[in-house]
Amino acid sequence: MSSMNRRSKNITEGVARAPNRSMYYAMGYEPGDFAKPMIGVANGHSTITPCNSGLQRLADAAIDALEQAGANAQVFGTPTISDGMAMGTEGMKYSLVSREVIADCVETCVGGQWMDGVLVIGGCDKNMPGGMMGMLRANVPALYVYGGTILPGRYKGQDLNIVSVFEAVGQFSAGRMSEEDFCQIERCAIPGNGSCGGMYTANTMSSAFEALGMSLPYSSTMANVEDEIVGNVRRAAAVLIEAVRKDLKPRDIVTKQAIENAVAVIMAIGGSTNAVLHFLAIAHAAGVSWTIDDFERMRKKVPVLCDLKPSGRFMAIDLHRAGGIPQVMKVLLKAGLLHGQCMTITGQTLEQVLAEVPDVPRKDQEVIRAIGEPMYAQGHLAILKGNLSPEGSVAKITGLKNPVITGPARVFDDEQSALAAIMAGKIEPGDVMVLRYLGPRGGPGMPEMLAPTSALIGQGLGETVGLITDGRFSGGTWGMVVGHVAPEAYAGGLIALVHEGDSITIDAHRLLLQLNVADAEIAKRRAAWRTPAPRYTRGVLGKFWKNASSASAGAVLDLYDER
Secondary structure: OOOOOHHHHHHHHOOOHHHHHHHHHOOOOOHHHHHOOEEEEEEOOOOOOOOOOOOHHHHHHHHHHHHHOOOEEEEEEOOOOOHHHHOOOHHHHHHHHHHHHHHHHHHHHHHHOOOOEEEEEEOOOOHHHHHHHHHHHHOOOEEEEEOOEOOOEEEOOEEEOHHHHHHHHHHHHOOOOOHHHHHHHHHHOOOOOOEOOOOOHHHHHHHHHHHHOOOOOOHHHOEOOOOHHHHHHHHHHHHHHHHHHHOOOHHHHOOHHHHHHHHHHHHHHOOOOHHHHHHHHHHHHHOOOOOHHHHHHHHOOOOEOEOEOOOOOEOHHHHHHOOHHHHHHHHHHHOOOOOOOOEOOOOOEHHHHOOOOOOOOOOOOOOEOOOOOOOEOOOOEEEEEOOOOOOEEEEEOOOOOOOEEEEEEEEEOOHHHHHHHHHOOOOOOOOEEEEOOOOOOOOOOOOEOHHHHHHHHHOOOOOOOEEEEOOEOOOOOOOOEEEEEEOOHHHOOHHHHOOOOOEEEEEOOOOEEEEOOOHHHHHHHHHHOOOOOOOOOOHHHHHHHHHOOOHHHOOOOOOHHHO
16 A cells, blocks of 8 residues: 555645644544545434434444554545435425435545545435445545345235335225234334335445445345444455555446446346436446436346346345345356456456356245346336437336326326325326426426325226326336436426326337327417426525436536536
8 A cells, every 4th residue: 555645645745734634633643644545434324214324333344444454534424315204295305416415425525635535335225326426526446335225024924115105005095904904014114224125226226336346246235234234344444445555446447338237237136217317327427428228228138137126026135145236247247248347346357256156046046037037038127208208218117017008197296286186096097197397407306206106006006007207216116107207397398288188108118108199289388388486496405406407317416518
């Protein structure tokens, strides 16, 4: 390791050397410490959500391991918003905004304090992309540590998770569940610390980061409450110190081929629609050319190999016990669907990392399929276009018998009125719900629609009612749903001009999202349409409203050449 790190070099060359060091002496530093690397520990611990309430012991382990390895740990915090707690409320508008705030925190602390490397520890959904974007912006040696998944809850012999609660709301309101069962599911679904347990957004992004080469092998599916995750953090600290010594930086690792590897794994595991939005943003932070059409290109060649919730049977911890993401990657690698030469944070290529992993999944598990026996022959995240979404929209098409519907539009300008209509039994089979003015700028913040989609599932309408929105979906969503419709309603996208009763077609086979209204009528409506007043003009929501790009470009805040 170099005897002169970035921080000490900066101090030595600056006129403020003595006052600068004095600040460190106040924290107990000794003269010899200034020759050690300064490693940031971005600690996402909070008691806001079970996703993050188990992170402090991981941060403590990281600090101890870094100091034992001869580094100085510099700890700083990053915020989180619990999607599960904020869902269906005005607070949900802060969720995607928090991705940008977290990225800013990491970039600001690493850059402002001239750190030599950074270990980012996170749990809830936006912790992952936010942390990765900050790491890529700062571009010092960095490693992501996922706080771990939650174990399933249990009731009446069935595994439960957060989506079980949302779906129970629909079942209870439809008279399909007793009050006792409803209350017990609410109490039992979340048994302790960890991020939501299916292949929802947090576990999707952690899995993708492992495939990207920015997390350690097997780390993305560990349970927060089990002991192996502490050992993983200690190994991560040692690997990061070695990366500092070698000057192996995030942008050396996160190339276009590495992003292709990550997206291949997202398709293979049946991951969240949010991965589309987040990897557009991650690619932007990495300076990699990547568009929404690249997801469709990857979807066509990568099968779904894993039987995971929300549309499948198993949880992320089951995937871990079946061989984890390394087993999924080895199957893809042997099929020629991964770039094995990509570098990872370990200093090894992906092919080297997977050298000892079996070529085929174990016979004693049912979570991971062999390449010749996939769940689906092609990926599940389809990019739909048409007059309603010329820039693209995202549909998760797994679990559907027939992902095609043409029906009358039921139009809602907010989530709450849409949910109320579902709960009141006003939505019928064959309807296509339109939830709009919920995009990056219209929301603002592009909130998730888990409450209405889960209510549809709970009422038995998941296969027969369509739902389109310029907002987002939870990783726990499934059904005849299409999100990220772009351009969004606030920007004058055609979704703003849909009237109650208009015919809409969702056709995943033809990758089509179409408003079946004559061009002359559309032109008449457009002439009469006016941009609505923004809902927020100050604070972080106001900043997001003012600066957010289209969802088709990742809803990032620094794509200044777009407007």
